[in-house]
Amino acid sequence: MIADIIPGSYVAIELANSGVLVKSGPFSYLLQSNVPAIANNIGFLYAENLSFPLVTRVFSDFHIAIYPPSGMISNMKKQVQFYLDGQIIFNPFPLHHATAMLEWGMNWCISTQIHTYLIIHAAVIEKDGFAAVLPAPPGSGKSTLCASLVQEGWRLLSDELTLINLTTAEAVPVPRPIGLKNQSIDIIKQRYPESVFGVLSSDTLKGSVCHLKPPSHSVKLQFEECPIGWIIFPKYEADADTELLPKSKGQAFMEIANNAFNYSVLGVEGFDILKKVVDRADCYSFKYSNLDEAIAVFEQLDSPREI
Amino acid sequence: MLYKWKRPVLFSTWDNEIVVYQFLSGDTYLFSDLSKTLIEHCFSKNCFDNAFLESEILGLLESQQHVKDFVSALIKRLLNADLIISEGM
Numbered sequence: 001m002i003a004d005i006i007p008g009s010y011v012a013i014e015l016a017n018s019g020v021l022v023k024s025g026p027f028s029y030l031l032q033s034n035v036p037a038i039a040n041n042i043g044f045l046y047a048e049n050l051s052f053p054l055v056t057r058v059f060s061d062f063h064i065a066i067y068p069p070s071g072m073i074s075n076m077k078k079q080v081q082f083y084l085d086g087q088i089i090f091n092p093f094p095l096h097h098a099t100a101m102l103e104w105g106m107n108w109c110i111s112t113q114i115h116t117y118l119i120i121h122a123a124v125i126e127k128d129g130f131a132a133v134l135p136a137p138p139g140s141g142k143s144t145l146c147a148s149l150v151q152e153g154w155r156l157l158s159d160e161l162t163l164i165n166l167t168t169a170e171a172v173p174v175p176r177p178i179g180l181k182n183q184s185i186d187i188i189k190q191r192y193p194e195s196v197f198g199v200l201s202s203d204t205l206k207g208s209v210c211h212l213k214p215p216s217h218s219v220k221l222q223f224e225e226c227p228i229g230w231i232i233f234p235k236y237e238a239d240a241d242t243e244l245l246p247k248s249k250g251q252a253f254m255e256i257a258n259n260a261f262n263y264s265v266l267g268v269e270g271f272d273i274l275k276k277v278v279d280r281a282d283c284y285s286f287k288y289s290n291l292d293e294a295i296a297v298f299e300q301l302d303s304p305r306e307i
Numbered sequence: 308m309l310y311k312w313k314r315p316v317l318f319s320t321w322d323n324e325i326v327v328y329q330f331l332s333g334d335t336y337l338f339s340d341l342s343k344t345l346i347e348h349c350f351s352k353n354c355f356d357n358a359f360l361e362s363e364i365l366g367l368l369e370s371q372q373h374v375k376d377f378v379s380a381l382i383k384r385l386l387n388a389d390l391i392i393s394e395g396m
Contacts, residue, residue, distance in 0.1 A: 250324030250337045257335055264333045268317065271328045271335065275319045 004216075005196070006047045008040035014052045015039050019065075021051045021058060025163070025174040025222050027114075029106060030060035033098075035080060038066060041099040041198040045177045045211055048219045062109040066098055084109060100201035100209040103179055107160050110174070111261040117163040117172060118273050119261045124162040124171050125154040130229030130304055131171040133162050133281070135259040138206070141236025141288070144184040147212055148291050149298055151192040156218040157226065161261075166269055169276040170225040175218040177211035185210045191291070229304030231256065231281045234288065242293040244286050252283035280304070309394035310382065311354040316390060320347070329390055336388050341367065342381050354394060357382065 012034075014020050019032040020042060030053070031042065042050065065083040069092050079092035082105050089108070093101050111119055122135035123146035132154075136142040143159055150156045156175045163172040177198060180188055185208060188195060196213035231252050232244075253274060257263045263270040282304050288294040317328040325343040327336045338346050341364055348363050349355040360378040361371075368374050385391040 248324055248339075249321035250326055250339060253319070253326050254335065254337045263335075267333055268328070268330065271317055271319075275326075278321075279319075 004047055006043040006050060008036065008043040011043040011050075012036060012039035015042065018053055019063075021053050021060060022046050023049045023051070023222075024176050025172060027062070027110065027174065028060045029109070030058060030063045031066075031102070032064070033066040033102075034068075035066055035095065035098045037096070037099050037199045038102055041102070041211070044196060045198045045213045048216060049222070062106070062113070064102070064105060064109070066102060068095075094203075097201045097204050099199045099211070100179075100204050100206075103177060103211055106176065110161055110163075114163075115262050115265050117166060118263065118266060118270055118277075120162040120164070120256055121160070121259045121261065122162040122256075123159045124157040124228075125149050126157060126171075126226045127154050127298075128303075129226070131157060131226040132230040132232055132298070132301070133171065133228055133256075133277075134232055134234050135162070135256055136234050137259075140234055141184075142234055143178055143180055144187060144236070144291070145234050145288070145294055147178045147180060147184070147188045147195075148191065148295055150178065150215060150218065151188070151195060152295055152299075154298070155221060155226075156214045164228075164273060164277060165225055166266075166273050168225065169273055169280065170227050172225050173218070173222045175214045175222050177213055179209060179211050181209050182207040187291070188212060228277055228281050230301060231278070231283045233285045235286065236289065237287055238289055240287045240289045242288045242290060242297060244284050244297050247283040247285045249278050249283055252281075253278045309354045309356050310385070310391045311394060312350070313390060313392050318346075318350070327388075327390060329388060332389060334388065336384075336390070341377065342384075345378070345381060346385075 016034045019030045022029045063085050066080050069081040078095040080095050080098050081088055081092050082090045082101055120135055122133050123142050124131050124133050134142050146159050157171050157173040159178040165172050198211040200210045202208045315330050319326045323343055324339045325346055345360050345363055357378050361374050364374055
């Protein structure tokens with residue numbers, strides 16, 4: 001049996017010594033830190049994808065460590081530093097942002113280091129065997145919508161990074177916690193009181209940030225890729241009527257290419273795979289202000305044409 | 308002036324749109340409606356000129372001047388995107 005939550009005190013001991021190994025889809029992260037909030041967050045959010053390797057020389061795709069930087073000033077300022085494979089990656093950041101920085105850093109590792117997939121800045125969820133990709137810039141209500149749909153039974157493949165298999169053009173799951181900001185945190189907590197949240201990071205550059213644990217069902221299916229049936233560009237607009245409109249494939253192609261981290265790195269391969277994805281999917285733009293109505297629209301999506 | 312495609316380029320078409328990929332720069336361009344029609348016409352040609360393109364859309368715009376301006380703007384866009392080169396270059 002796998003525990004729903006592992007006590008932070010237990011995680012803390014391993015995290016400060018050999019580290020803990022977090023697996024998510026095709027990637028594994030070896031994490032080390034002496035920050036208690038990180039131990040708590042990992043215990044809350046990653047209990048089902050966590051192992052304790054007992055030795056640090058275990059294979060991982062990314063070896064991440066978060067520790068206070070050396071030097072008295074940084075210690076007095078209560079700062080911590082993000083290390084990837086022993087290298088400092090970002091400027092020191094406040095200790096109370098550590099949990100948010102860990103999640104952002106884990107995304108950064110994939111989006112900058114991995115080119116064996118086409119990677120799009122988009123949420124991706126699945127229902128009845130087809131994935132819906134939701135590409136959107138920050139502030140579009142993508143994560144709030146994604147969190148709600150996932151709580152309503154959609155499978156989470158990713159809240160932030162849509163990975164596309166360069167051979168099959170299918171979506172590859174990386175079901176990690178969903179990052180929610182500011183009002184969205186309370187909206188989801190009130191709508192879904194059973195949902196499990198990690199530690200709150202306040203006053204970050206993006207405001208207050210808190211991560212929502214992905215459902216067990218999504219984690220269990222983390223190795224099952226999924227054909228992409230819909231590409232939907234969501235936009236939250238206060239007081240807007242709910243509106244799902246067909247979007248032309250050419251426009252969809254260009255917007256996805258612009259939202260991709262490595263489209264230009266992949267060159268011809270990127271063009272070919274994106275063409276295949278857009279060919280197969282139904283494309284829409286989607287405006288909403290009311291989450292109940294938004295959920296209803298997704299529940300009523302027509303089955304995509306045969307893929 | 309004669310123009311020809313700076314091959315290779317890749318393209319994908321849907322309804323009234325065409326997306327063209329420039330191999331060397333890795334840039335992607337979207338053309339729609341009349342531009343798409345014209346690009347498809349001249350893809351099959353080794354080289355083409357303004358007169359050929361104008362003849363393909365003659366009568367589809369308000370006046371002959373509009374046709375000339377449209378073709379001229381499209382040629383300029385294709386040149387800027389490095390998708391075509393003029394024969395003399």
